[in-house]
Amino acid sequence: MLEKSNLFLKNINNLNNQGKKGSQAPVDDILDSTLRPKDWENYVGQDKVKQNLKVIIEAAQQRKESPEHLLLYGNPGLGKTTLAYLISQEIGADIRITSGPALERSGDLAAILTNLTEGSVLFVDEIHRLSRVVEECLYPAMEEFKLNLILGKGPMARIMELKVPRFTLIGATTKLASMSSPLRSRFGATFGLNFYTLEDIQKILTRSSRLLNVEIEDPALSIIAKTARFTPRVANHLLRRVRDFAQVRGQGIITKDSAQNSLQSVEIDESGLTNNDQRILEALIHKFAGGPVGLKTLASATAEEEDTILDIYEPYLMRLGLIALTPRGRVATKLAFEHLGLKPPSRLL
Template identity: 50%
Template sequence: MTAVDEEALTSAEADELERAAEAALRPKRLEEFVGQRVVREQLALVLQAARSRGACADHVLLAGPPGLGKTTLAMIIASEMHASLRLTSGPAITHAGDLAAILSSVQEGDVLFIDEIHRLARPAEEMLYLAMEDFRVDVVVGKGAGATSIPLSLPRFTVVGATTRAGLLPAPLRDRFGFTGHMDFYEAADLERVIARSARLLDISLDPAAGREIARRSRGTPRIANRLLRRVRDWAQVRGNGAADEAAARAALEVFEVDPRGLDRLDRSVLHTLCVRFGGGPVGLTSIAMAVGEEPETVETVAEPYLLREGFLVRTPRGRAATALAWDHLGLRPPSAPGTQAQGTLFVDGSGAPPA
């Protein structure tokens, strides 16, 4: 086995361990789910009403940024309804036949979870309309003039769709969901509860101050919070005394390049490029992406949402532009005139603020 093969195998094993760790931390019941109070309360009402009627729950659409618990809620819905869960994703269903094969195996009361449902192929999407509304699909046998449509009845089931881009969902599909839950980024207090629960499950001796530090840098996202918690645990075991205290949390997050505002290497690279190379902008997304060596979609979907939400950059008709907060965070002096393509400079005193 070559060194490259060994590295690939090690990476695959590490990813599998990460996925297994995340799965172990998922809550199994709705009362265990932390945060998203409004969605949790609404969903509890929908599920309780369905159980009292002895019927399937209405189709559920969960919309929001990645890492907020949409897949976890789908699993909880299946658990609360004492139903089997079938998982797939929009990109995996490239033809109507793929969806027909999945639907033909669905049993009464099953929960079908479709992640990234906005990326369904159009033929599959149109088949899903009929399946969700009338619980049947039309299977076409043959081609051309000899093609025959055979209606296939389906048992009643619940579709749970998850999307990070609700605006891309066509109205006919969106309207077929009986309940839509809009998930928001978590407050720091809720993230502290998530981290404390995860620490108990992972048997980590976590100091409350360390939990607050991790929560502060987790970008309002439980998935990131759990990931950072495991990295703090690693640092404490290898370089510390085994206890995940505040000093260990800060040291670990510095090693993994997560700064006190939650910005990672890509975020800072985008801001540095925008400020230093383009004088603060405005500049197009493609130019920024090429300068940082990433795909435009990666910059737009991974880095930009958080930078926008935290006020580090703004979108203008002419492109992206850095705010005063971005210059201050990087310790750079903005150009004297807006839009001037001047190089940013470090403040002389290193304080992150211009001299008086």
């Protein structure tokens, strides 16, 4: 049986994979889109990114052109898809959504591109997972709004050039480094989304609790915010779980106690660490004497996938200052030993 915290992270992963594997529960799906900000004012934080995007959009509108292709990168749940919707709304354009793995063959891409309306937005999620063939087919479409399709095979093969409507491509990725540099360089602008501040997460939670019609006391708000991994999706997810507990076991109002109890029930500690985060830290400290240790070794020692360690656990553990990356691998910091109630080794004192 899965541990509760495993289930929690599985849920986070499901949410993170929203629309990608069709694995998300419909109720969460509906709630997620209810909570998704529909205008810039409600898109909290990321001020620099918002400012720069607005300038790009306004300048293009003044020139009566479509904005350049835009690339958004950042950890899961930080707001890339939401931003893509807001951009298309600001441009006043239709948005067509697909993802890297969904575009298996160049014909899939051709079908989408030729059906776009002039000036619309094509959003490609997980763009780092495009196949080489599709990627190469995308280059002329991005640069000159044309497709070179190869018809037939062998000596009889010929290239057919097809015009496609002008469009703005918005690519989103959690793994900028996995994208080829020719693809990266074809975007007019690239924006990285950062983790949110506690203050911003609190603002998001306040708005979400209003939309979910649930009363939440200030101390409870700050407890949930501290456990939200600086990530809006996790904040909303936790709020929904805490709301369920308050509804079933309490008075329907989220109090400090009910927030603490429900987070304890799903095995999340006061800094937002799950059992799995703790396991990574413990392995690093107990099996590898605090490191340095390589990703592959840590993954096999903890029976976790390398990608999950890289995308879910490490960014947060690093953000909390519990692990650090060195050229020889990751190491546990003094804080990590203290967090587990252990005496740090003398080299860290």
